[in-house]
Amino acid sequence: MQNLSPNNQQELLHSAHLLTGATLGEIAQAFEICVPDNLLKNKGWVGQLIETALGATAKQQAIPDFPELDIELKTIPISAQLTPLETTYITTAPLVNLEQLVFEESPLYHKLKHVLWIPIQGERDIPLANRMIGTPLLWQPSSEQWRLIKQDWFEIMEQITLGRIEYLNAKHGEIIQLRPKAANSQVTTAAIGQDGAVIQTRPRGFYLKTNFTNTLLQEHFL
DNA sequence: CAATGATCATAC
DNA sequence: GTATGATCATTG
Numbered sequence: 001m002q003n004l005s006p007n008n009q010q011e012l013l014h015s016a017h018l019l020t021g022a023t024l025g026e027i028a029q030a031f032e033i034c035v036p037d038n039l040l041k042n043k044g045w046v047g048q049l050i051e052t053a054l055g056a057t058a059k060q061q062a063i064p065d066f067p068e069l070d071i072e073l074k075t076i077p078i079s080a081q082l083t084p085l086e087t088t089y090i091t092t093a094p095l096v097n098l099e100q101l102v103f104e105e106s107p108l109y110h111k112l113k114h115v116l117w118i119p120i121q122g123e124r125d126i127p128l129a130n131r132m133i134g135t136p137l138l139w140q141p142s143s144e145q146w147r148l149i150k151q152d153w154f155e156i157m158e159q160i161t162l163g164r165i166e167y168l169n170a171k172h173g174e175i176i177q178l179r180p181k182a183a184n185s186q187v188t189t190a191a192i193g194q195d196g197a198v199i200q201t202r203p204r205g206f207y208l209k210t211n212f213t214n215t216l217l218q219e220h221f222l
Numbered sequence: 223c224a225a226t227g228a229t230c231a232t233a234c
Numbered sequence: 235g236t237a238t239g240a241t242c243a244t245t246g
Contacts, residue, residue: 043230044239051239060233060238077241087225089240122241170226177226182235184229189235202227203236210224 005055009069009138015054016116016136024120025129027053035129045128047075050118062091062107064114071114071138077122078134082217085122088208093178095191095204098161103150108176108206112149115139119217137220145175152176153206163192165201175212181205 006012019027024046028035031052036042056065056073065073077085091107103109119134141149152173159168170177180202193199 039230039241041230043241044232046241047239048232058238062237065238075240086241092237124242180227180229181237182229183231185227187235 005057006066006069009071012054012066012069012071012116013136013138016118019050019053019118019133020135022133023129024049024131024133027133028129038124038128046077046120046131047073050075050120050133064110069114070110071116072111073116073118075118075120076213076217078119078217079123080121082119082134082221084210084213084217087177087179087210088213089181090176090206090208092181093156093160093204093206095160095165095189095201096198098157098192101157101161103153106153108149108153112141117217135221137217139216139220148175156206160192163194163196165191165199165204166194168204170207173209175209177207177209178204179207 006015025035027033027049031049033049033052036045039045051059051065051073054073058065058067064070074088076088079085091111115138117137117139119137121131121134152175156168156172156176156178159165159172168178170179172178182203185202187203188200189203190198191201
């Protein structure tokens, strides 16, 4: 086990494969990191642990976890049946300054271009330290997946542009959904209102729906 | 019991 | 507030 930053895709995948079968407690111990009792007040702990274990460098920036490799790292909690237990956060949704929207220039496009999925047991009755890491999967959307993603993105962005943010909810979209993403429901940010004026609303984020990540994992592991 | 809306920690 | 990492927990 090493925490050096990988020099190429092969090194990263090799490191990721070495984690297969290990428990979060073992990884934490190797890096002298304390395991919290639960994730209630530490929801990003698993993702940050795996970042450390794989040598991710883009700690606090709006760029892929491995900038040189253009790869985004995502841990995904799974059930005993290997189905995702949670949706997957992708990135913040822009609500203002929406001129000249080009999908290929959007943060969402760049985040999804190359994703290294690390499935991890996520059922709450398994103590955090005992949860086992699964086989990694380096995924790139197929042309058909891109088509659906782009369609969802466009429809959502169109509504935002038209000042219909308050009419959008998590039900929109086949693959991508828009949901609040903030410290709490009191947080506000600027957005376009129905008459075109600037309004205050809750910040939103793009998420991958579980039915999509489910088929994604099934296609690869079944 | 899945899904939607709410929330937690931390850096800047 | 924004962006990183996500999961919690109420609701339908």
